[in-house]
Amino acid sequence: MTVPETAAGAGLQAAESLTELRAEAAGQRAGAAHHGGDALVTCERLVRIYSADGIEQQALQGLDLVVTHGELTAVVGASGSGKSTLLNILAGLDKPTAGLVWVAGHDLTAMGRSERLAYRRNTVGFVWQQTSQNLLPYLTGRQNVVLPMKFGRVRRKDRQSRAEELLAMLSVSHCSGRRPEQMSGGEQQRVSIATALANRPRLLLADEPTGELDTITSQQVFAAFREVNARLGVTVLVVTHDATVSGQVRRVVSIRDGRTSTETLRQQAHDGEDDMSAEAVEYAVLDRAGRLQLPRELTEPLGMRDRVRLQAAADHIGVWPDSPARQPGSGTIAEGG
Ligand SMILES: Nc1ncnc2c1ncn2[C@@H]1O[C@H](COP(=O)(O)OP(=O)(O)OP(=O)(O)O)[C@@H](O)[C@H]1O
Ligand SMILES: [Mg+2]
Numbered sequence: 001m002t003v004p005e006t007a008a009g010a011g012l013q014a015a016e017s018l019t020e021l022r023a024e025a026a027g028q029r030a031g032a033a034h035h036g037g038d039a040l041v042t043c044e045r046l047v048r049i050y051s052a053d054g055i056e057q058q059a060l061q062g063l064d065l066v067v068t069h070g071e072l073t074a075v076v077g078a079s080g081s082g083k084s085t086l087l088n089i090l091a092g093l094d095k096p097t098a099g100l101v102w103v104a105g106h107d108l109t110a111m112g113r114s115e116r117l118a119y120r121r122n123t124v125g126f127v128w129q130q131t132s133q134n135l136l137p138y139l140t141g142r143q144n145v146v147l148p149m150k151f152g153r154v155r156r157k158d159r160q161s162r163a164e165e166l167l168a169m170l171s172v173s174h175c176s177g178r179r180p181e182q183m184s185g186g187e188q189q190r191v192s193i194a195t196a197l198a199n200r201p202r203l204l205l206a207d208e209p210t211g212e213l214d215t216i217t218s219q220q221v222f223a224a225f226r227e228v229n230a231r232l233g234v235t236v237l238v239v240t241h242d243a244t245v246s247g248q249v250r251r252v253v254s255i256r257d258g259r260t261s262t263e264t265l266r267q268q269a270h271d272g273e274d275d276m277s278a279e280a281v282e283y284a285v286l287d288r289a290g291r292l293q294l295p296r297e298l299t300e301p302l303g304m305r306d307r308v309r310l311q312a313a314a315d316h317i318g319v320w321p322d323s324p325a326r327q328p329g330s331g332t333i334a335e336g337g
Contacts, residue, residue, distance in 0.1 A: 038068050038069055039066045039067065039068055039069075039102075040067055040068060040069045040071075040103065040104055040202060040203060040235045041065065041066065041067035041090065041101075041102070041103050041203065041235070041237070042065075042066050042100070042101070042102045042103075043063055043064060043065040043066075043086070043090075043099065043100070043101050044064055044099055044100040044101075044288070045062045045063070045064065045098070045099040045100065046060050046062065046063040046064070046065075046086070046089070046096050046098075046099035046100070046101060047060055047061060047062055047063075047096060047097045047098040047099050048060040048082070048085050048089065048094070048096050048097050048258075049097045058258055059082045059085040059258055060082045060085055060086060060089075060096065060099075060258040060259075061082075061257060061258035061259050062099070062258070062259055063082065063086065063099070063255070063258060063259050063260055064259070064260055064285065064287045064288065065086075065253065065260050067235060067237060068235075069202075069233075069235055070229070070233050070235055071235055071236070071250075071251060072225060072226060072229040072235075072236045072238075072249050072250060072251070073236070073237050073238070073249065073251045073252070073253055074238050074239075074240055074245045074246075074248070074249045074251070074252045074253070075087075075237060075238065075239045075240070075252075075253050075254075075255060076239075076240060076241070076245060076252055076253070076254050076255070077254055077255035077256060078256070081255045081256055081257060081258065082255055082257075082258040083207070083239040083255055084207055084239065085258075086239075086255070087126075087205050087207050087237070087239055089101060089108065090103060090108070090124065090203070090205055090237070091120065091124055091126050091205055092108060092111070092116050092119045092120045092124065093120075095108070095109065096108075096109060103119075103123065103124070103202075103203060104123050104202045104203065106119055106123065121148070121151055121152050121199060122152055122153060122199050122200075122201065123201055123202050123203065124201050124202070124203045124204075124205055125195075125196030125197055125198075125199070125201035125203070125204045125205070125234075126196055126204075126205050126206070126207075127189065127192045127193055127196050127204070127205070127206035127207070127209045128192075128206075128207055128208075128209070129207055129208040129209060129211040129212060130212070131180065131185060131188040131189060131192060131212070132180075134188070134189070134191075134192035134195060134196075135180045135188060135191060135192055135195065136180075137179060137180050137181060138179065139179065140176065140177050140178060140179055141167060141172065141175040141176050141177070141178055141179075141180075141183070141191045141194075142160070142163045142164065142167065142176040142177065144180075144191060144195050145162075145163035145166055145167065145191070145194045145195050145198050146159045146160065146163045146198070147195070147198075148195060148198040148199055149162065149163075149198050149199060152198065152199030153199060153200075154198065154199060154200070162198070163176075163194070163198070164176065166194035166197055166198065167191065167194050169194075169227065169228065169231060169232075170190040170191070170193055170194050170224050170227070170228070171190065171224070172187050172190045172191050172194070175187050175190075175191050184217070185212055185213050185217060186213055186217035186220050186221055189209050189210070189213065189221050189224075190220075190221065190224050192209070193206075193209075193221075193224055193225070193228060197228060197232065197234065200232075201234060202234065202235060203234070203235050203236075203237065204225075204228070204229075204234050204235065204236045204237070205237050205238075206225070206236070206237070206238045206239065207239045208239055208240060208241060209221060209238065209240075210222070210240060210242055211240075211241065215244070218242055218244075219244070219248065222238075222242075222245070222248040222249070223248075225238060225249075226248075226249070246264050246266070246280050249266075250265065250266050251263065251264070251265055251266075252264040252265075253285075256293070259293060260285045261284070261285060261293045261295065262282055262283060262284055262285060262293075262295060263282070263283045263284075263285055264280050264281065264282045264283070265280070265281055265283065266279065266280045266281075294308075294319065302321045303321050303323065304319075304321045304322075306322070307322050308320060308321060308322060309321075309322060
C-alpha cells in the first residue's frame with residue numbers, strides 16, 4: 001500500500017488505504033506501547049479525514065512520528081500540511097480517523113471522557129498562537145498561572161510559590177501583577193508558557209506561538225522553550241512558520257501533505273559549546289514499513305515518477321530513475337551517500 005502522491009486517484013485510494021489502516025491498527029494496537037522504546041509520543045500511520053459538505057479532506061495521510069522523553073522538536077510545513085491537526089490530536093482535543101497515537105502511556109484513540117479530561121489537565125500543556133487564547137484578560141499573570149492548578153494536582157499551599165517560580169524561570173516575574181494588556185506580546189507568550197506548565201505536564205505543545213511576534217521577540221520565546229526544556233525536562237513540540245527555527249532547536253520535523261517527510265538534526269559542534277554553529281543535516285524519514293518519501297526537489301529534475309530502481313552498495317543505497325538512459329552504472333547520476 002502506498003499513500004497517493006498525486007491528487008488524481010487520491011480519492012479512490014483513500015478509502016482502500018483507510019480500510020487497510022484500520023485493520024492494521026487493530027492488529028498493532030497491542031504492540032504499539034512498546035514501539036519506540038523510551039518514546040513519550042508515538043504516532044503510527046495517523047490519518048485524519050475531515051468531511052465538510054460531502055467533501056473529504058485528508059489532513060493527515062498516514063503520519064509517523066516518534067518523540068522521545070526530553071526532546072525539543074519543531075514541526076514545520078506549508079499551510080494546510082496538517083500541523084495543527086496533529087497538535088490538536090496530541091492535545092486530546094481531536095481524534096484521528098485511523099492510526100495509533102500514544103502519549104505518556106495513554107492511548108489517545110481509546111480514552112474515555114474522564115481520562116481525556118485528566119489527560120488534558122495534567123499530561124499536556126498547550127500554547128496557542130493568539131495570546132488572547134492563552135490568558136484570561138481580567139486576571140494578572142500570577143492568577144493566570146494559578147488557575148489551571150485549581151483543576152490539577154498541585155496542592156493549594158504550593159500554588160502561589162509555583163506560579164512565582166515559573167514566572168521567574170521565564171524571566172517575566174515583573175508581569176506577576178499585570179494583566180495581559182499591560183504586557184508586551186513576547187511577555188504574554190512567556191506567561192502563557194508558564195500557565196501551560198502549571199500542572200507539570202509531560203508534554204508541552206505550542207501551535208505557532210511566535211506567529212504574531214517579530215524576529216527578536218520570537219527568538220526570546222524560543223529561548224524560553226529551550227530553558228523550560230532543559231530545566232524541567234518537559235518534552236516540547238512547537239509548530240512554527242519561522243524560517244530561522246532550525247537555528248533554534250536541535251530537531252526539526254517537516255510535514256508535507258499530512259505525513260512527516262524530512263527531518264533536520266543539528267549535530268553537536270565539536271567544541272560542544274556553541275549550539276548555533278552546529279551543523280544541520282537533513283534526513284528523509286524511513287517509516288516502520290520501510291517507506292521513504294523522496295523530496296520533490298530531488299525527484300522531479302530526474303523525472304522520477306511511479307517507480308525507481310534501487311541499487312545496494314556496501315554503505316548506501318542508490319536510487320535511479322526508471323529510464324533506459326539512466327541506469328545504475330551509467331554514471332549520469334551522483335549518488336547521495
Ligand atoms: N475542521 C476542519 N474541517 C475541514 N477541513 C479542515 C478542518 N481543519 C483543517 N482542515 C483541513 O485540513 C488540512 C490541514 O489543516 P491544518 O489546520 O492541520 O493545517 P496547518 O498545517 O496547521 O496549516 P497552517 O500553517 O495554515 O496553520 C487543510 O487542508 C485544512 O483545510
Ligand atoms: Mg495551523
